[in-house]
Amino acid sequence: MACMNEEGQWIVLMGLLVAVALFFLALIINQSALVGQTTAEGVLEFPKNDIRDLREAVFDYVKEFGDADNAVREDIIAISLERKNAVVSFTVNQKMDVSGHWLHPVEIHYNNGVTVYNETVYY
Amino acid sequence: MVNDAGQLYTMEGVAAGIIMLLTAYIVVSTTSVYTTGDTHIPDMQLEQLGSDVLAMMDTPDAEDTESDLKRYINADNAAGGSDQFRDTFLNYCNRTTSGAIDNLYMSANVTYREGDLIKERLFVEPPDDGSWTGRESAVRVTRWVQLPTGNPYGSRPQAVLVEVLLWRA
Numbered sequence: 591m592a593c594m595n596e597e598g599q600w601i602v603l604m605g606l607l608v609a610v611a612l613f614f615l616a617l618i619i620n621q622s623a624l625v626g627q628t629t630a631e632g633v634l635e636f637p638k639n640d641i642r643d644l645r646e647a648v649f650d651y652v653k654e655f656g657d658a659d660n661a662v663r664e665d666i667i668a669i670s671l672e673r674k675n676a677v678v679s680f681t682v683n684q685k686m687d688v689s690g691h692w693l694h695p696v697e698i699h700y701n702n703g704v705t706v707y708n709e710t711v712y713y
Numbered sequence: 714m715v716n717d718a719g720q721l722y723t724m725e726g727v728a729a730g731i732i733m734l735l736t737a738y739i740v741v742s743t744t745s746v747y748t749t750g751d752t753h754i755p756d757m758q759l760e761q762l763g764s765d766v767l768a769m770m771d772t773p774d775a776e777d778t779e780s781d782l783k784r785y786i787n788a789d790n791a792a793g794g795s796d797q798f799r800d801t802f803l804n805y806c807n808r809t810t811s812g813a814i815d816n817l818y819m820s821a822n823v824t825y826r827e828g829d830l831i832k833e834r835l836f837v838e839p840p841d842d843g844s845w846t847g848r849e850s851a852v853r854v855t856r857w858v859q860l861p862t863g864n865p866y867g868s869r870p871q872a873v874l875v876e877v878l879l880w881r882a
């Protein structure tokens with residue numbers, strides 16, 4: 591303690607600030623890998639393409655069979671459950687007048703335990 | 714008793730304490746090293762790529778015509794459908810804007826329903842050139858295809874699920 595020199599305190603303070611800033615940057619790098627992983631897993635888990643594809647399959651069905659019942663419906667429901675782990679159901683009703691167009695009301699339901707998707711669409 | 718000498722030493726001590734605590738925190742919180750494989754980012758990209766390729770193949774050239782995908786599936790192995798399917802799929806997903814083509818590989822099967830049974834048929838075999846190593850990092854992409862009467866999977870109109878296993882060797 592004796593002969594303590596109190597000069598250069600600003601330099602010491604700036605050194606401290608730089609050290610703290612470096613540690614915060616290290617913390618950000620430490621977390622960044624985790625952020626990428628969470629995002630990627632979120633994207634992988636969300637069945638965006640499955641739902642789009644199911645909608646397209648249902649629209650193909652409506653185009654082909656209209657509101658008539660066909661075994662293709664059972665194909666879609668059974669294979670979805672077996673191979674995609676998704677409970678799927680859809681109904682097609684008789685054509686009705688929608689603003690001057692005659693369209694089938696179609697109800698699509700999708701549930702894979704994590705994501706639930708319901709839609710009523712006129713096709 | 715109390716004087717204001719040695720303030721700089723006190724400050725230094727506090728600063729050192731904070732830095733040591735932060736160091737300990739970072740060391741302890743980094744219990745595992747994440748590599749790109751662990752973070753599933755390549756899987757995500759591969760899955761999106763595969764889905765896009767199948768969507769491209771399922772898009773017909775003109776309205777009310779058959780898409781390539783539907784034609785290949787309907788042709789089945791016998792009429793060379795599976796070879797064409799494999800070639801088109803790999804051509805689309807290995808294409809790069811410049812330089813060498815990518816090295817992705819695939820196998821495919823078709824799932825269909827027969828009565829109460831869900832059956833699976835191999836459509837494109839995995840390559841036999843030693844690149845069949847990618848089970849672990851492979852991703853699965855699927856696409857529904859609706860086939861007319863008289864298709865290879867039954868006598869009635871059917872919806873079948875095309876499943877492609879895609880991996881980078």
